[in-house]
Amino acid sequence: MSAAPAMAMVLPSSPGQSPGDPLISRLPPVRGRLSVDAPLAGMTWFRVGGPAEVLFRPADREDLAGFLSACPADVPVTVIGVGSNLLVRDGGVPGVVVRLGGPFAGVTVAGTEVAAGAGALDLTVAMVAGQAGISGLEFLSGIPGTIGGALRMNAGAFGRELADVLVSAEAVDRAGVLHRVAAAQLGLGYRHCGAPADWLFLGAVVSGQPGTPAEIGARIDEIARQRAGSQPVRARTGGSTFANPPGHRAWELIDRAGCRGLVLGGAQVSEKHCNFLLNLGTATAADLERLGEEVRRRVYETSGVRLEWEIRRIGVGPGIGPGIGPGIGPGVGLCLSEGETP
Numbered sequence: 018m019s020a021a022p023a024m025a026m027v028l029p030s031s032p033g034q035s036p037g038d039p040l041i042s043r044l045p046p047v048r049g050r051l052s053v054d055a056p057l058a059g060m061t062w063f064r065v066g067g068p069a070e071v072l073f074r075p076a077d078r079e080d081l082a083g084f085l086s087a088c089p090a091d092v093p094v095t096v097i098g099v100g101s102n103l104l105v106r107d108g109g110v111p112g113v114v115v116r117l118g119g120p121f122a123g124v125t126v127a128g129t130e131v132a133a134g135a136g137a138l139d140l141t142v143a144m145v146a147g148q149a150g151i152s153g154l155e156f157l158s159g160i161p162g163t164i165g166g167a168l169r170m171n172a173g174a175f176g177r178e179l180a181d182v183l184v185s186a187e188a189v190d191r192a193g194v195l196h197r198v199a200a201a202q203l204g205l206g207y208r209h210c211g212a213p214a215d216w217l218f219l220g221a222v223v224s225g226q227p228g229t230p231a232e233i234g235a236r237i238d239e240i241a242r243q244r245a246g247s248q249p250v251r252a253r254t255g256g257s258t259f260a261n262p263p264g265h266r267a268w269e270l271i272d273r274a275g276c277r278g279l280v281l282g283g284a285q286v287s288e289k290h291c292n293f294l295l296n297l298g299t300a301t302a303a304d305l306e307r308l309g310e311e312v313r314r315r316v317y318e319t320s321g322v323r324l325e326w327e328i329r330r331i332g333v334g335p336g337i338g339p340g341i342g343p344g345i346g347p348g349v350g351l352c353l354s355e356g357e358t359p
């Protein structure tokens with residue numbers, strides 16, 4: 018999904034200001050782009066949500082590290098990939114949002130290893146590997162995110178996850194310090210990465226086995242066919258909304274709770290895959306988040322299982338704010354309606 022062009026004011030920045038000043042004036046100078054009040058909705062699959070207070074597109078990793086080391090410590094920094102697992106709340110994201118673009122998207126091959134920048138699409142990594150005769154990475158073609166997002170989520174599909182193929186990763190922390198770590202040091206688990214929350218991944222090395230490009234290409238085609246048959250892949254969605262609880266499949270619990278097709282405002286629980294939420298075209302982030310919380314409430318009522326969000330929610334309300342606890346959210350008003358069930 019291509020991102021809509023951002024309409025934002027681009028301003029020069031100057032260091033040495035105080036916390037009361039506009040954020041942009043407190044940020045260090047960069048070689049990349051700093052944009053004020055930059056729309057983020059077009060950078061996410063859901064296509065909802067408010068702007069970044071400041072959006073930073075670094076020119077390269079030195080630019081990023083230099084910025085982080087000089088950025089005042091009280092300024093929140095959030096990194097995003099291509100927003101395929103992201104719900105940006107309607108009030109936008111305070112602080113600096115970092116988006117890693119082309120300079121971070123390189124992919125190179127050495128033997129049966131592939132080194133990819135954090136901004137590279139998983140699909141690109143699978144394709145480059147396939148063309149080089151490296152098999153075992155085909156599953157990445159079914160995940161519509163970047164390598165940075167795959168590292169943070171330990172993304173997986175078709176029985177494999179990033180942890181199975183990861184050799185090492187590079188990251189920069191909030192102070193601008195570079196870290197190079199072996200895969201085992203990342204504490205990867207099911208949709209979980211144990212790396213410090215302030216790490217911005219810069220890239221990864223993944224490895225496969227020798228294979229035949231034609232056979233790898235056929236497997237990638239098969240994965241695309243299977244996904245198109247089971248997931249709303251062309252919709253405004255965020256992929257699986259909730260992680261599978263131990264011993265359960267989230268979609269089965271959601272189905273049993275009668276939530277398939279449920280509608281709230283412009284948001285709907287997908288008929289095709291009921292662990293996916295959809296923006297039908299007019300949804301706000303609050304519609305989507307409230308619908309998700311209603312699904313959690315109904316699943317808890319029917320099965321006693323508390324679903325946990327897999328989709329990352331960032332930014333501030335209106336709607337359900339960041340302060341919501343681990344339990345069931347507030348009531349969602351009277352606008353719920355059941356959609357058609359198959």
Ligand SMILES: Cc1cc2nc3c(=O)[nH]c(=O)nc-3n(C[C@H](O)[C@H](O)[C@H](O)COP(=O)(O)OP(=O)(O)OC[C@H]3O[C@@H](n4cnc5c(N)ncnc54)[C@H](O)[C@@H]3O)c2cc1C
Pocket residue numbers: 062095096097098099100101102103117135136159160161162163164165166167168169170171172173174175216217218219248249250254255256257329
């Ligand atoms: C149709 C559809 C199908 C999907 N199918 C699957 C699937 O089969 N398997 C699966 O695992 N996921 C799936 N997803 C979810 C999503 O594609 C993955 O979670 C993906 O890894 C997210 O990558 P992203 O670049 O879009 O990250 P974003 O959505 O932009 O961000 C997700 C999280 O990663 C963090 N992040 C992003 N980049 C970096 C970085 N450089 N450094 C540190 N943190 C970073 C963000 O801060 C955020 O917390 C699907 C999504 C959609 C829309």
